[in-house]
Amino acid sequence: MDLKKEIKLSDLLPKRSRKTDAVGQEQPNAEKPKRERKRSFGRSKTEQAQKPQKAPKEPRAAKQPKARNAGGKSVGRRKKYVGLKIGASQISAAQVVNNGGPHVLQMARQDLDPGVVVGGELRDSEALATSLREFFKKSGLPRGNVRLGISNNRIGVRMFEIGGIDDPKQLTNAIRYRAQEVLPIPLEDAVLDYHILGEYTDGEGNLKRRVLLVVAYRDLVERYTAACRKAGIKLAGIDLEAFAILRALAPPMEDGAEPGAAALVVVSVGHDRTTFAVSDGRACQFTRVLEWGGSSLNSGIARALDLAPSEAEPIKLALSLAEPTIPAGLTSEQSDKVREAVLHELRAFARELVSSLQFYQSQVGSLGIGEIVLTGGTAHLPGFAAELAKLIGVRVRVGDPLANVKVAKKVDRELPLGSMAAAIGLGIESS
Secondary structure, eight states: OOOTTSOOOGGGSOOSSSOBOTTSOBOTTOOOOOOOOOOOTTOOHHHHHTSOOOOOOOOOOOOOOOOBOTTSOBOSSOEEEEEEEEOSSEEEEEEEEESSSEEEEEEEEEEOOTTSEETTEEOOHHHHHHHHHHHHHHHOOOSSSEEEEEOOTTEEEEEEEEESOOOHHHHHHHHHHHHHHHOSSOGGGEEEEEEEEEEEEOTTSOEEEEEEEEEEEHHHHHHHHHHHHHTTOOEEEEEEHHHHHHHHHSOOOOTTOOOOSEEEEEEEEOSSOEEEEEEOSSSEEEEEEESOOHHHHHHHHHHHHTOOHHHHHHHHHTOOSSSOOOOTTOOHHHHHHHHHHHHHHHHHHHHHHHHHHHHHHTSTTOOEEEEEEEESGGGGSTTHHHHHHHHHSSOEEEOOTTTTSEEOTTSOTTSOGGGTHHHHHHHSOOO
């Protein structure tokens, strides 16, 4: 699958050398920074004038073109990114070099204290900055060229068509106008980005363009970028986690190949929320954030046994839905209660997924559902995928984010891969 043309939301980053308006558009009268005057380090103008003139330089030889591969792409410089995912319970990162295909050089993860990030919202900027400093120092990951992923219900993603406009400036204005109609975010409080997915000519000869539009609340993003700056991290871009997990888990598509008849659905189950994304094989067609995650299972177990949710976590980790095992420390009766509580929560999750699938398929141009690929830490609960498949009626499997990339020998493969999928996808070059 070629997802390289996904939008990156790069204009969400603060620009030091230009001013931007409420939707990230460059202002023509932005004040440029003044150049620093060169100093003579104490020498007088007379001394400088008496300095012997250098002989004229020999003309340079013509610059040789960069080496390129058979596809015409430059192979001279490798692009390295560190994909950074900040979840509600952990921080994960992956360094990826993009040269002839993505190559994962390093992966790392670290637990994050509860309450720092809740539902994709940063609640404690200072605590996150401290955790990020510790994480990058301990892991040895570079702090430059970092691409941050975001996932939140306050980020709107829509697809629509615009026709009859050829001028690029008029097209941008038309898209911004449509954004006010299709997204519940005031543009003065938001940043906007879009990508043209494709174009065609209708039966009357009018040019039509399919547009993928993303709008995010500015304050949501600025809190994360501020915490990263405090931690000494230099962001190269910001991306949606939905786009990242599609890049990490989608099979590669040959250049010029047509999309298949079935859509790929990727579901990333996090601690307190789930990212749902649908692709036609080339681009993300639909995405949604569901208010359900691994903590929902903790809450269900805690209610069944009259425990605190934090006490339920070890029980969940010892549970298997594939076999009727009894977690250590529980009686047979307690184990039955836990299993039923987990299945009850899983049925609620399945209803959310079915509702999202139905909404996607109600859209014009939607595809059939081929399979659902699971990722995230909870996806590795034994029997989790099989139970979802029974409830939804669609094939469900656990994805491997390392299946389509090269992996360095020093990479720690003992890390839970489901927790690393978004970080790996963020490191994969997207443009």
